[in-house]
Structures are given as C-alpha cells and as structure tokens.
Amino acid sequence: MAKLKSVEELEALRKKIVSQRDPKKTCITICSGTGCHAHGSEKVAAAFREEIARRDLASEVDFRVTGCHGFCEQGPLVVIKPDNVFYPGVKTRDVPAIIVNARDKNIIQRLLFTDQKTGEKITYEHDVPFYKKQKRLVFGNNGLIDPAVIEDYIAVGGYAALARALFGMKPDAVIEEVTRAGLRGRGGGGFPTGVKWSTTRNAPGEPKYLICNADEGDPGAYMDRSLVEGNPHSVLEGMIIGAYAMGSHEGFVYVRNEYPLAVKNMQTAIEAAEKRGLLGKNILGSGFDFSVRINRGGGAFICGESTALMASLEGQVGEPRAKYVHTAVEGLWGKPTNLNNVETWANVPLIINNGADWYSQIGTRNSKGTKIFSLVGKIKNTGLVEVPMGITLREIIYEIGGGIPGGKKFKAVQTGGPSGGVIPESHLDLTVDFDELTKVGSMMGSGGMIVMDEDTCMVDMAKYFVSFLEGESCGKCLPCREGLQRMREILDRITEGEGRNSDIRFLEELSATLMETSLCALGSTAPNPVLSTIRYFRKEYEAHIRDKKCPAGVCKKLKRAAAVK
C-alpha cells in the first residue's frame, strides 16, 4: 500500500472508496462500544457474521461493527442502513430474522423501540426521543464507521480537514480559525483552546510536544472513552492539525489504564494512518512530520491533571507542580507542551472543515459548539448525549433522558465530577454553558451528568466524593492530604449519627482552606461537592446532625425519617 503523497491522491482514494460502496445496499450495523459489549454485543456480532455467511447473503447484505451510538441503556444496538431502522436490545436469536427482513426491506415490528410515554413503536433512529434533541456533530460518525477501518473514516470525509490545513492554510491561520470559533477545552477547564495553541506556538524552545489527555478519571464520565474507541481517527486528525499549527513533531495519547479497548483501537488507527502517509514522516507529501505514541496510565486519578500527567510520562510519580509557568511554555521535559482533552481534539477537524463562522453559530455567547455528556445514574435513558451549548438541563434530563425511572422524584443532578457540584430542581431551566454552571456552584467538567432521585442522600454523596478524592490525593501538599482526611472524618461522623452542631461550619472552614491553598485543582475544587450540597440541602445535613435521621434512608446507622419538608 503506497503512502498518499498529495491532496489529489487522498481525494482520488476517497472517490475510489465511495464509488466501491453502494449507498443503497442494505448494511446491518451493530454498536461495538464497551457499553454494548457489556450487554453481549460481541456474541450478536459473531452471530450476524456467521449467519450472513451461512446464507451466502454477502452480496445483498453488508455487515459492520461501529463505534458507540450513545444509547447505552438499550444495547446491543443494531441500526439497518441506509434507512436507519433502529432495533434496540438485540439478542442472538433475533439475528436470522433481522438479516432476512433487512434484505427484503421489511421491518420487524416486535423488535422496534417502544416510546414509554406514548406506547408507540418507533422505526427510525432519528425519531427516537433520546436522539431527537441531540446535535451529534462530533459523535455522529461513530455510527457510520468501523473504528478499525480507516477507509470508513475516509469515506465520510475523514482527513479532508487535515489536507485543507496543511496545504491551504498557514499555521497561524489555523490557530486564528480555532480561536475565532471560540472552542474551549472540553476536559473541564474550559480554557480557550486557541489561546493555549498560540502560547505553545510562540513559546521559545524545541521540541514542542502535543498531548491528548484520555485519562478521563471522573467517575461516571465515559465520553472520551467512546470517542477514542469509536472514532480514533477524528482525534488523530485534530492532533495532526494542531501539531502543524503549533510546530510540534511528537505527540502522545495518554490513555487511562482501565480502557483496554480504547488503547487497542487507537493503536490500530495510528498504524493505519501511518501506512497511508497521513501520520509520521512527510504527511501527505507536505514535508511535515508528526508521530504519535500511546502511553497507558497507571490507575491514578491525579494523572488527569496536566502537570501530573506529564510527570508520569517522564517516569516520575504523578505529582502535580505549581503552575506559575504554564505547561504550554514549559511542560514535558521542560519543553513547550500543548495538552488538550480528547473531545477538544475531535472538534478541530469540524472547525477546519466548516469554518469558525459556522461553528460559532452553535451554542451560547461564551460557550460555542456542542458538548458530549454521559447521562447516568437515576435516569431512564442512560447513555452518551451530544447537545448544543445553551440547551437546558430540564431538556436533557426529561426529553432526552426520559426522566426518572420507577416513578421517583428528581432530587439533583451532579455535573463536573468530584470537582463539581449538585444542581437542584429549582435550577433545572439553567442553560448548559461553562459560565452558567459555575454561577450555581457547579461546573461543566468533563461531561459527567449524574442524576439523583429522592432515594439519594446528599450527605452520603458529599462523603462519597471526599472519600474518592482522599484516596486519589497524591499527598504532596498538606491542605489536600490532611484536609480531605479531616473532611471525610467529619462526614463519616455525620452519616453515622455522631454529627456535632459545629460540623457544618467546620466543613466550610476546611473548604475555604483547601480552595485557597491547595497546590492543584484536585484539592482546590474538592470542596465543591460539599459546599454545593450544604448550599442546596442544608436541611438534610441538619437532619443527620440534630435528629440523627437520614431522610433518604441511605445512611445505615441512622433511622429512616419521613422526607424533610
């Protein structure tokens, strides 16, 4: 396989691939994301392959495993192309019927999705309420491609943005476009990406490094995993464009240890891109070199923090350092290093292909584009949702998420992981936006959105987050190392019936100390879950302390009480 040496060759290849595919031919696709895997999708996929071969139907019916479709609650997900007939929860025994009916363009009514509100059967994927309000710009291609097949990515327009950037734009123009688009970091910090790129480009020193942060440590958040597993080329393409813009020739994808499939699929993508001359030396014959390596994490949440991540890449323990000097100026091995989150990188080809003007029309004034959230917890439609910034929490939870299962009452939604806060019912009409979420005491974070109902104890949730962070604290700085332990001890006492009247004030004082004096954001944002639960659910704390009661019935050592009015 010869490497592509020009844009013309890439476009010729794209044309050839597309011409060899009949867009009208029936194609059975099945989601191969980890969520569907856990539902048994591998067995179903194997059954499809065997049955199609057994019936000798390959000339009439194609079969493809694809990246994550997002509707994890209903896996294994099968979508019949080109019409997008949607079959959720497919079992191996359904396979023969699906194949035969797909070939004949028939629809199997009993396998269709049933709308729980109306009782209607829904035939097409785009009509399913879960998908209707989404804007799947970044995630959409997951359902069209087999992540292990680069030709699939090229067929849907992959690497066109790279070609445009390399041959049609100067590096500064690329940065200008990303800046004008208003892209902000999707890992949690929300820092303007264009500014970071510009700082890296202008920083003195060689070589410059690029990092893709796929450490995704926030419990309950798995958007990045599904992007790396489901469409690794979109992330790679973004990185190569960024490398060109900033003058970097070496990049790393730091993937969390707990994501073996993501590591495998990204490795396959890197090798495929290198074979085609889209990565490595002399990319597309442009003379620009950029190579990427994968590094696996060691199971430390703190390594999602940029300086800790870089320390672990250097073979040190994952301890952060103070950021008086940004890593864009002095990062990995003291050299200028640009670190961005997976989803941030995946947005880049979109911006270069469609332009900053198009991108900045989506979203709100200060938060452009879309955001992928993992909608989990006490929610009917668990899964990954991509929505435009500016949509309300209520729309996400009720119209996309389907509301709370079991007829239970909504209590709060937690965003921003262990660094974020809870948002109660009174704020459900809040628009999703970096600044709006911060105003109410939470934050956008990496995208975890955990829904809680009347059976969730808010004090227990505060204890959960503090315990998590206590375990993950690197131990370098005193406020975090000692402060989190003290906070957890107080929360232990409160949830075990030994709370004291001074405890809430004490928690607030400790919180202030951590916020002001911690070395890194793990410590300084650790108080957020505690402070926001006190802010909105103070009565619940008081019930635990004064009345020795847990209104939600969770804290085992306290008696269940009637709901606190």
Added chain:
Amino acid sequence: MLVPVLQDIQAEFRYLPREALEAVSRGLKIPLTRVYSVATFFKAFSLTPRGRHQVNVCLGTACHVRGAVNVLEKMQKALKVKEGGTTKDMAFSLDTVNCVGACALGPIVIVDENYHGQMNADKVEKVLENYT
C-alpha cells in the same frame, strides 16, 4: 519508559517481584528508590502476588448511586477478603475501580475481562461460581 516497563512486568507476573524491580533499576539506570516510588504510587501495580482472577467492583458515581456499596460488601463477605486483598488459595483478588464507562449497566463488577452488569448483593455468589 518506566511506567510502561512496569506495566508489562505486572501483566506477566501478576505483580512486581523485587528482583524484577532491581533489574529495571539497573536496566533503565534509575535509582531503586525511584522505581519503588513509582511502583507504590500507581494503583495498577502490586508488590504482592495477585490472584488468578481479578475482581473489580466499580464504585463510580453512577454505580454508587445505584447501590454499588452493597455489592462490594457482599463480595467482601463471599470472598472473605477486604478490598485490595487476595484469597488464601490465590484464586481471587478483590479491588475497586472508579468508573469503567459502562454506567448503563451499573452496578457493575468486572472479573478478568468479563463485565457483569445490573449487579446486586444477591447476584454475587452466582457470578463467582462462574470462576471456580
């Protein structure tokens, strides 16, 4: 280089033997204290042998909200080990993990590479039976 090398050793031996760490120190020209420092910092590494089957109970937020703590408690009772421990017959090691990204199936327990979803305390014994 250090972390990937340790990861390979952990995968091969199911723990990091002292002799291996000394060899790493010599081979990579890194002081043994630093090798130990890194080996004890990351959760992925173990200085004592792990069991034949690795049981991971997810305690991510979504699983927690759906009752993962009860699953962990039952698992500890069933295996007679605490979190982080290994059974006397070296069959099982029990650990917790914070989110494996299969939240729709929570609470989830992963044994080796097998995902067991929608867990509750009552299902624990049955899951373990698959591996004995």
